[in-house]
Amino acid sequence: xxxxxxxxxxxxxxxxxxxxxxxxxxxxxxxxxxxxxxxxxxxxxxxxxxxxxxxxxxxxxxxxxxxxxxxxxxxxxxxxxxxxxxxxxxxxxxxxxxxxxxxxxxxxxxxxxxxxxxxxxxxxxxxxxxxxxxxxxxxxxxxxxxxxxxxxxxxxxxxxxxxxxxxxxxxxxxxxxxxxxxxxxxxxxxxxxxxxxxxxxxxxxxxxxxxxxxxxxxxxxxxxxxxxxxxxxxxxxxxxxxxxxxxxxxxxxxx
Ligand code: COA
Numbered sequence: 001x002x003x004x005x006x007x008x009x010x011x012x013x014x015x016x017x018x019x020x021x022x023x024x025x026x027x028x029x030x031x032x033x034x035x036x037x038x039x040x041x042x043x044x045x046x047x048x049x050x051x052x053x054x055x056x057x058x059x060x061x062x063x064x065x066x067x068x069x070x071x072x073x074x075x076x077x078x079x080x081x082x083x084x085x086x087x088x089x090x091x092x093x094x095x096x097x098x099x100x101x102x103x104x105x106x107x108x109x110x111x112x113x114x115x116x117x118x119x120x121x122x123x124x125x126x127x128x129x130x131x132x133x134x135x136x137x138x139x140x141x142x143x144x145x146x147x148x149x150x151x152x153x154x155x156x157x158x159x160x161x162x163x164x165x166x167x168x169x170x171x172x173x174x175x176x177x178x179x180x181x182x183x184x185x186x187x188x189x190x191x192x193x194x195x196x197x198x199x200x201x202x203x204x205x206x207x208x209x210x211x212x213x214x215x216x217x218x219x220x221x222x223x224x225x226x227x228x229x230x231x232x233x234x235x236x237x238x239x240x241x242x243x244x245x246x247x248x249x250x251x252x253x254x255x
Contacts, residue, residue, distance in 0.1 A: 001029075002018065002019035002022065002025075002027040002029055002030050002065075003018050003019070003029065003030060003033055004016065004017055004018065004030045004033040004034045004037060005018055005033075006033075006037040006040060006041070008044075008046070008047065009190070010046070011046065011047065011048045011049065011194070011197035011198075012047070012048070012049050012050070012051060012190060012193045012194060012197055013041055013044065013047035013049075013050050013051075013097075014050070014051045014052075014053055015034065015037055015041075015050060015051070015052045015053070015092075016052075016053045016054065016055065017030065017052075017053070017054040017055060017060075017061055017114075018054075018055045019055070019065075020054075020055040020056060020057035021057075022062070022065065023057050023058055023059035023061070023062035023106075024054045024055060024057050024059055024060060024061040024062065024111065025059075025061065025062045025063060025064065025065040025066070025110075026061065026063065026064050026065055026085070026110050026111075026114075027065045027068050028065075028068055028081075028084075031084060031085055031088050034088055034091075034092065035087075035088045035091060038088070038091040038092055038095060039091075041095060041097065042095065042096060047097060048097060048098075048196070048197035048201050048204075049097055049098045049099070049100070049193035049194070049196040049197040050095065050097050050098070050099045050100070050193065051099075051100050051101075051102055051186070051189045051190055051193050052092075052099060052100070052101045052102065052114065052115070052117075052118055053102040053104070053185075053186055053189065054102075054104065054105075056104070056105075057105060058105055058106065059105050059106040059107070059108060059111060060101075060102075060103045060104055060105045060106060060107045060111055060115070060127065061107060061108070061110065061111025061114055061115075062106065062108050062109070062111060063108045063109025063110040063111050063112075063132070063133075064081070064085065064109060064110040064141075064142070066136060068081075069081045069138075081141070082141035082142070085110065085141065085142040086141065086142050086143060089113060089114065089117050089142045089143055089147075090117075090143070090218070092114075092117045092118075093116075093117035093118075093143075093147060093217060093218075094212070094217065094218050094221075096205045096208065096209075097201075097204075097205070098119050098120075098193070098196040098204055098208065099117070099118040099119050099120075100118055100119065100120050100121070100122065100179075100189040100192050100193050100196075101114070101115040101117075101118035101120075101121040101122070101189070102122055102185040102186050102188075102189035103115050103121055103122065103123040103124065103127050103129075103178070103185060104124050104127065104185045104186065105124060105126070105127050106127055106128050106129070106130070107127065107128075107129045107130075108129070108130045108131070108132050109130070109131060109132055109133055109140065109144070110141075110142050112129045112130065112131060112144065112148065113140065113142040113143050113144045113147070113148060114142075115129070116143065116144075116147050116148045116151055117143070117147065119208070120178075120179045120192065121172075121177065121178040121179060122178060122179060122180050122181075122182050122185045122188045122189045122192065123169045123172055123173070123178045123180075123181055123182075123185065124169065124181070124182065124183065124185050125169050125170075125181050125182075125183065126169070127169055128166040128167060128168055128169070129160070129166065129167050129172060129177075130160055130164075130165070130166040130167070131144055131148075131157070131160040131161040132164065133161070134161065134162070134164060135164065139161075140161060144157075144161070145157070145161070147217070150215055150216075150217075151177055152175060152177055153175070156175060169181045179192065206226070206229070209222045209225055209226050210222075210226065213226065234255060235253060235255045236250075236252045236253060236254065236255065239251060239252060239253070240252070
């Protein structure tokens with residue numbers, strides 16, 4: 001059965017795709033599990049960093065499950081498949097914790113878009129990345145022309161999306177798309193995640209919000225979260241709430 005697991009390793013949590021017979025292609029059930037895991041991770045204060053991995057297979061993820069979306073009429077395809085997937089990938093991209101994608105094998109289409117939701121990536125020397133949607137008559141739909149276009153230069157995205165080019169690991173490193181090439185992507189990804197997990201969680205979370213606000217990843221929510229976090233730490237907030245409860249006029253000090 002295809003699924004996505006959430007596995008706790010103490011301070012590091014692992015989100016693991018598990019559909020190896022179909023090259024870890026994303027089914028609707030997997031999307032649902034991923035969304036539930038993102039919600040659970042936001043509530044889990046023990047988990048301070050996340051590794052996104054996949055069961056061993058010829059692909060880290062070969063994209064969206066073609067047999068699942070192929071029968072959908074256009075309206076349902078747009079609403080139920082593209083927009084749901086997009087929303088759920090956004091959820092992962094906007095997680096308050098640092099994330100690492102362990103690209104142990106090929107990352108195609110939705111698999112590449114999934115890797116792009118992570119803060120950093122590690123790739124195996126034999127893995128490639130590609131946007132093969134034009135081979136099956138569709139277009140990237142889970143942020144491949146949006147978030148990915150922030151991470152890679154436009155001509156490179158065009159090479160993949162318009163010319164069907166696959167990029168090898170060395171090229172992804174030269175482009176800065178991955179942090180490192182490793183024979184053991186899981187070990188390398190966990191090492192990076194452990195390092196992030198040892199840093200100040202509030203510093204890491206706040207820096208992620210600031211960077212996301214700067215690059216336009218959920219900018220409106222990031223700005224409000226940063227402002228909300230700052231003002232909620234003031235004495236004036238406590239005084240305001242106390243005054244409301246005691247039905248009196250608040251005495252604000254500006255501190
Ligand atoms: N959706 C559904 N099933 C998929 C899949 C996908 N995106 N990608 C691979 N599979 C299935 C294959 O149908 C095959 O199933 P079967 O064993 O029941 O026949 C199995 O996974 C293995 O794939 P196969 O094509 O035999 O492996 P390969 O190593 O020869 O080729 C790829 C690997 C990735 C080049 C090839 O599978 C491929 O092109 N997949 C589609 C990639 C794609 O277009 N992604 C975007 C989708 S929106």
